[in-house]
Amino acid sequence: MKKLIKQKESFLNDMLDGLKYRDTQIEIIEETVAVRKNKRDKGVAIVSGGGSGHEPAHAGYVAHGMLDAAVCGEVFTSPTPDKVLAAIKATDCGEGVLLVIKNYAGDVMNFEMAQEMAEAEGHRTASVIVRDDISIDNEEQRRGVAGTILVHKFAGYLSEQGLSLEQIRERTEEMMTGLYSIGMAVQPCLVPTTGAYGFDLAEDEMEIGIGIHGEKGIYREKIETADSIVNRLQDEIFKHTDSSHLIVMVNGMGATPDSELNIVTKYVMEGLESKGKSVSRLLVGNYMTSLDMQGFSLTVVEHDDYLAQALNAPTESKHF
Amino acid sequence: MNAEQLLTQLNGLKAVFEEKEDELTQLDREIGDGDHGVNMKRGFNAVAEKVSDGSAQDILKQTGMTLMNSIGGASGPLYGFSFVKMSEVAKDEIDNDNLMEMLEVFSKTVGDKGQVEAGEKTMYDVIVKSANVLRETGGLRLKDLQRLADETEDMIATKGRAAYFKEDSKGTVDPGAQSAVYIIHALGEGAGND
Numbered sequence: 001m002k003k004l005i006k007q008k009e010s011f012l013n014d015m016l017d018g019l020k021y022r023d024t025q026i027e028i029i030e031e032t033v034a035v036r037k038n039k040r041d042k043g044v045a046i047v048s049g050g051g052s053g054h055e056p057a058h059a060g061y062v063a064h065g066m067l068d069a070a071v072c073g074e075v076f077t078s079p080t081p082d083k084v085l086a087a088i089k090a091t092d093c094g095e096g097v098l099l100v101i102k103n104y105a106g107d108v109m110n111f112e113m114a115q116e117m118a119e120a121e122g123h124r125t126a127s128v129i130v131r132d133d134i135s136i137d138n139e140e141q142r143r144g145v146a147g148t149i150l151v152h153k154f155a156g157y158l159s160e161q162g163l164s165l166e167q168i169r170e171r172t173e174e175m176m177t178g179l180y181s182i183g184m185a186v187q188p189c190l191v192p193t194t195g196a197y198g199f200d201l202a203e204d205e206m207e208i209g210i211g212i213h214g215e216k217g218i219y220r221e222k223i224e225t226a227d228s229i230v231n232r233l234q235d236e237i238f239k240h241t242d243s244s245h246l247i248v249m250v251n252g253m254g255a256t257p258d259s260e261l262n263i264v265t266k267y268v269m270e271g272l273e274s275k276g277k278s279v280s281r282l283l284v285g286n287y288m289t290s291l292d293m294q295g296f297s298l299t300v301v302e303h304d305d306y307l308a309q310a311l312n313a314p315t316e317s318k319h320f
Numbered sequence: 321m322n323a324e325q326l327l328t329q330l331n332g333l334k335a336v337f338e339e340k341e342d343e344l345t346q347l348d349r350e351i352g353d354g355d356h357g358v359n360m361k362r363g364f365n366a367v368a369e370k371v372s373d374g375s376a377q378d379i380l381k382q383t384g385m386t387l388m389n390s391i392g393g394a395s396g397p398l399y400g401f402s403f404v405k406m407s408e409v410a411k412d413e414i415d416n417d418n419l420m421e422m423l424e425v426f427s428k429t430v431g432d433k434g435q436v437e438a439g440e441k442t443m444y445d446v447i448v449k450s451a452n453v454l455r456e457t458g459g460l461r462l463k464d465l466q467r468l469a470d471e472t473e474d475m476i477a478t479k480g481r482a483a484y485f486k487e488d489s490k491g492t493v494d495p496g497a498q499s500a501v502y503i504i505h506a507l508g509e510g511a512g513n514d
Contacts, residue, residue, distance in 0.1 A: 008358070051392070074362070076353050077392040105480055106393035109433065113388075113397055136484060143484075193358045194345045213353040215481060 001195040008193045012052055012074050019059060025316060026062050030086040032079065034059035035069045044159045044168055045069070045091035048100040048152055049084065050107055051076040053191075054212055056319040057149060057288045065315030066156040067100075075193045075291075076213040078106035084114030088123055096124035096165035098172070100151055102144025103131045104213075126169040128155075132181040132299065134240055135209025135218045143211050146251040146288040147179040147299045150311060153320060157310035175307060180237050182209060183297030184229060185253060189214040189290050198293075208232065210253075210297075212290045226260070230267040233298045238275070243302035247281040247311055248272065251297045254289035261285070264296050280308050287319065321414040321509055323376040329506045330383055334368040336502050337361045347495040351482035356395065356495040363391035363399070376414060380407035394434070394480060395496060398443065399503065402429040416454065419507065423451040426504075434479065441475035441482060441489060443496030450504045460508025462501070469497040 005011055016028050026034045033049075048058050049071030058070035069087040073079035088097045097118070101111045108129060115125045131139065132147030154175050158168045185207045188197045191214055198214025201207060206229070207217030224232070250265045252258075265284050272279055280303065288297075301307070321329070337344075337360045344357035363386070371382045380403050388400025406422045406429075414422070427448045430436065436444045446468045453464045470493060477489035480496070 009362075073392050074355075074359070076355055077359055078394070078396070080389045080392050080396055082389045104394075105434070106396070109394055109397040110392065113401075141483060191354055194349070194354045196345065196349060196354055198349070198354060211353075211481075211484070213481075215353045216485065218484065 001190065001192070003190065003192045005192050008195070011192055012072060015052065016059070016072060023060070026059065029090055030083055032072045032083050033069055033087045033090065034062045034072060035087070035090050036062055036064065038064065039091070040068060040093060042093055042095065043162060044095050044165045045093065045097045046100065046152065046155045046159055047071065047084070047087045047091055047097055048148070049073065049079050049087065050102050050104075051078055051213065053189075053214075053291045054288050056286065058152075060319040061149065061152050061317050063315055063317035065160060065313060066152045066317050066320065075191060078104065078110045081110050081113040081117060084111050085117050088114065088118040088125060089121070092123050096126065098155055098159075098165060098168055099125060099127040100148065100155060101127055101129050102148055103129050103142060104144070107144075124165060126165050128169060128172045128176065130176060130179075132176070132179045133183075133211065134180050134236060135182050145181045145183060145212050145299075146249060146297045147181045147301065149287045149320070150179065150247070150249065150299065150301055151176060153315065154307065154310050156315065157313050160313075175301070178241065178243065178302030179299070180240050180301075181297050181299040182233050182236050183212070183251075183253065183295060184208045184233065185210045185217065185293050185295030186223065187255070187294035189254065189293035191291065207295075210290070210293075210295065212288055214290055214293065226263050227267045230264060230271055230298070234268070234271050234275075237298065237300055241300065241302055244277050245303055246272065246277050246279055246300045247283075247303050247308065248279050249283040249287065249299040251288055251299060252286040253293035253295040253297065254286060255292040255294045256296055261296060268298060281311055283320075323374065323379055323412065325509060326376050326414065327371065327373065327379050329509045330371065330379065331368045333364040333502065333506050336506070337364045337499075340502060344495050344499060347493055347498055350492040351477065351485055351489045352495060353481060355393070356499065359391050359393055359395060360499050363387045363396065366390040376410045376412055377407045380404075380410050395443070395499070398430050398434055401433055402426045405429045416458070420451050420454055422507065423447070423454065423504070427451065436479045439475060440479040441472045441477035441494045441497070442479050443494070443500040445469075445472050445475070445494070446497045446500040446504065454508070460504055462505050465501040465505055469493050469501045472497040
């Protein structure tokens with residue numbers, strides 16, 4: 001295995017040590033919890049996190065206007081309840097903490113266990129579970145993928161507006177009913193902790209409906225050209241929404257060249273135009289990655305003026 | 321099995337999961353994300369490092385907290401919480417009747433916390449039937465436990481990450497079921513084990 005690591009056991013800590021030099025606005029507490037240096041002194045704190053390997057998610061969104069803390073687990077492994085609890089305790093300033101959880105059994109269990117512990121210690125908490133991956137038919141099983149970043153932004157904005165914990169939870173839940181993502185890969189990722197590729201893919205194959213943990217997609221198909229792939233993903237998404245006002249994210253999976261993301265973006269935007277959709281904000285880049293996977297995901301969110309304003313509001317995160 | 325023997329058994333799982341890391345990785349890579357081996361190894365390394373002498377109850381509780389705070393994923397809270405719950409029923413000298421009680425608590429905890437039933441291709445399939453194995457054979461032999469894990473091979477997953485693959489999850493033993501074999505085997509020391 002060729003990887004720029006020292007040893008697989010120290011992957012997480014080495015990465016966070018490096019991040020401290022790069023992002024001087026955050027500090028790392030309890031070894032694996034990224035918190036803002038300029039801590040909020042009022043309002044509801046927004047806490048998220050998950051396994052590592054999704055950089056810049058989640059620590060890259062710990063900034064004014066988005067997250068107050070990100071709990072970083074081992075590669076593709078949910079963080080443990082003690083660390084989530086540490087994040088809650090470090091960020092709660094008395095008005096409660098909202099946990100943004102991606103829908104994976106491990107994440108949900110660890111975060112909810114921490115939530116119970118925090119409640120027992122007198123913290124008010126609420127949680128929302130992101131399920132934006134429409135490649136899974138069963139809505140309860142849908143995974144939380146790139147759309148989670150838009151949830152971070154929206155919840156962070158609501159908190160800045162001074163809304164209460166319950167109001168933020170409700171409005172975020174409502175926003176998530178119009179949030180849809182689907183991803184694809186042309187190359188799997190090499191998982192440094194196991195030294196193995198997440199799956200094997202032949203030279204002429206692609207995976208449609210991938211998650212963000214290097215796991216196989218839902219469909220394995222012959223590779224097609226970028227325009228056909230974009231069409232295919234858009235068709236899937238527009239089975240779920242007929243809204244004509246969209247915010248769109250073209251998310252790189254980690255090792256997709258910018259040039260290819262631009263090519264994908266061209267066909268995404270042309271496709272949306274031909275369908276008569278108006279796009280009020282376009283985000284293109286690596287937001288929620290899967291190590292060095294090559295591929296992209298497409299996220300759209302239906303929006304009203306308020307949501308557009310929220311997602312367009314400034315944040316100190318340099319990754320949004 | 322007294323406290324000292326229990327500690328030896330649990331510490332011994334460090335070497336077991338070191339040896340079985342690749343096997344679990346391989347299974348998990350087929351129907352999950354390939355990290356079950358490394359996660360279990362990290363968990364029982366931490367147990368060997370952190371869990372010290374005490375009563376059987378202390379040892380089980382410390383093991384549970386250590387697993388919960390070191391494994392992560394879904395296995396961390398499920399195994400971790402189960403050890404904490406087992407500590408509440410364990411006696412100073414764990415005989416077969418007490419072990420049966422512990423396995424029933426293990427099974428109930430995973431069932432409740434994981435909201436899982438038998439036949440969903442998870443660790444639960446091994447755990448829930450292990451008390452039967454003990455009842456019928458008077459022990460927890462590796463081959464009997466392994467047969468329970470092997471039964472998950474033909475199941476279609478409806479829980480956990482393997483569930484995304486639906487029909488395609490058939491043909492692989494569930495990695496959680498496989499790790500449960502090693503854990504329960506270790507708990508069975510002194511109960512007519514091999």
